[in-house]
Amino acid sequence: MTPTLSQLHEYRTATDAPLFSGLPGDVAVSFEFFPPKSEAMERQLWDAVTQLKPLEPAFVSVTYGAGGSTRERTHATVARIIAEARLPAAAHLTCVAASKDEIRAVAERYWEAGVRHIVALRGDAGEPGAPFTPHPDGYANAAELVAGLKAIAPFDISVAAYPETHPDAASPEADIDNLKRKLDAGASRAITQFFFSAETFFRFRDACAAAGIAAPILPGILPVTNVAQARKFASACGAAIPAWMDGLFEGLDEKPAARQLVAATIAAELCRRLYAGGVRDFHFYTLNRPELAYAICHLLGKRPQNSDKATETPA
Numbered sequence: 618m619t620p621t622l623s624q625l626h627e628y629r630t631a632t633d634a635p636l637f638s639g640l641p642g643d644v645a646v647s648f649e650f651f652p653p654k655s656e657a658m659e660r661q662l663w664d665a666v667t668q669l670k671p672l673e674p675a676f677v678s679v680t681y682g683a684g685g686s687t688r689e690r691t692h693a694t695v696a697r698i699i700a701e702a703r704l705p706a707a708a709h710l711t712c713v714a715a716s717k718d719e720i721r722a723v724a725e726r727y728w729e730a731g732v733r734h735i736v737a738l739r740g741d742a743g744e745p746g747a748p749f750t751p752h753p754d755g756y757a758n759a760a761e762l763v764a765g766l767k768a769i770a771p772f773d774i775s776v777a778a779y780p781e782t783h784p785d786a787a788s789p790e791a792d793i794d795n796l797k798r799k800l801d802a803g804a805s806r807a808i809t810q811f812f813f814s815a816e817t818f819f820r821f822r823d824a825c826a827a828a829g830i831a832a833p834i835l836p837g838i839l840p841v842t843n844v845a846q847a848r849k850f851a852s853a854c855g856a857a858i859p860a861w862m863d864g865l866f867e868g869l870d871e872k873p874a875a876r877q878l879v880a881a882t883i884a885a886e887l888c889r890r891l892y893a894g895g896v897r898d899f900h901f902y903t904l905n906r907p908e909l910a911y912a913i914c915h916l917l918g919k920r921p922q923n924s925d926k927a928t929e930t931p932a
């Protein structure tokens with residue numbers, strides 16, 4: 618893609634110091650949470666929701682544990698965010714270990730609870746990287762799930778995308794064809810797996826455009842504070858942790874505060890480069906902690922809005 622004049626201006630601004638000055642905050646942000654397992658985690662999640670709500674996210678989303686293990690907790694969390702925080706909340710839903718009838722029941726319950734946005738995923742069977750075996754009466758992949766959900770109710774649907782190619786894909790082109798199938802089946806946007814180079818995202822965005830994909834592609838931003846943990850997770854899900862990141866975290870194992878600062882710096886720089894390349898939508902993997910996402914949004918010029926929508930105090 619040839620950069621526009623305003624992008625060239627942005628590139629120039631991004632290379633002049635100070636890097637983040639004067640950004641107008643013309644970005645839309647969304648935040649991903651996972652369903653809490655204990656009361657303490659529930660308080661932590663609610664603290665994160667409360668802190669991030671004033672940034673008026675376009676939506677927040679709640680993940681679905683492997684094999685549907687968090688079905689009830691995901692439902693309870695999404696329903697609570699909608700009812701008490703009054704934020705548009707999306708529920709993640711996977712095809713794993715569920716028949717089409719079971720998926721229908723879950724989706725109908727969501728619709729009744731006021732959930733209008735689903736992040737539709739295939740999911741993974743068993744250990745990360747193990748081959749996916751569909752339920753005999755279930756959906757074989759996310760594209761089928763999208764079509765199935767659309768037939769149940771007019772949900773707004775997001776799907777997953779992989780700038781560094783999903784490990785199951787025959788080729789990067791086949792992976793993009795699969796993304797197009799999901800969008801053609803009725804999804805309205807894609808959210809990417811995390812990545813650490815803006816160029817990786819730009820190349821992927823260009824390849825999607827060349828394949829005729831016009832839907833928004835939201836970069837998934839993971840502020841990494843623990844490289845070893847991130848590396849373990851990344852290898853199974855089509856993302857690479859660059860070698861330079863090890864160097865930046867070297868010697869900080871016992872220094873959590875410094876690690877946080879380094880994590881925020883790396884993720885903020887990535888977002889600034891994405892912004893310079895025209896990106897205006899950012900999806901943050903918060904891991905239920907608000908600080909890093911909040912700080913990065915702040916640097917991007919996104920500031921709290923006066924909201925008359927109350928966030929009720931947890932019981």
Ligand SMILES: Cc1cc2nc3c(=O)[nH]c(=O)nc-3n(C[C@H](O)[C@H](O)[C@H](O)COP(=O)(O)OP(=O)(O)OC[C@H]3O[C@@H](n4cnc5c(N)ncnc54)[C@H](O)[C@@H]3O)c2cc1C
Nearest residue numbers: 680681709738739740758759777783785786792795808810
């Ligand atoms: C933003 C985001 C959120 C996520 N949230 C969750 C979550 O909450 N819970 C969870 O368990 N997992 C989650 N995941 C992980 C996801 O479930 C895994 O990455 C899974 O392996 C693939 O899911 P998918 O929806 O991308 O699958 P699909 O789009 O179905 O594709 C998976 C792979 O199979 C290939 N493929 C699919 N159909 C065909 C076909 N007909 N022919 C040939 N190849 C095909 C695709 O090219 C791709 O390589 C998330 C991932 C992302 C990026």
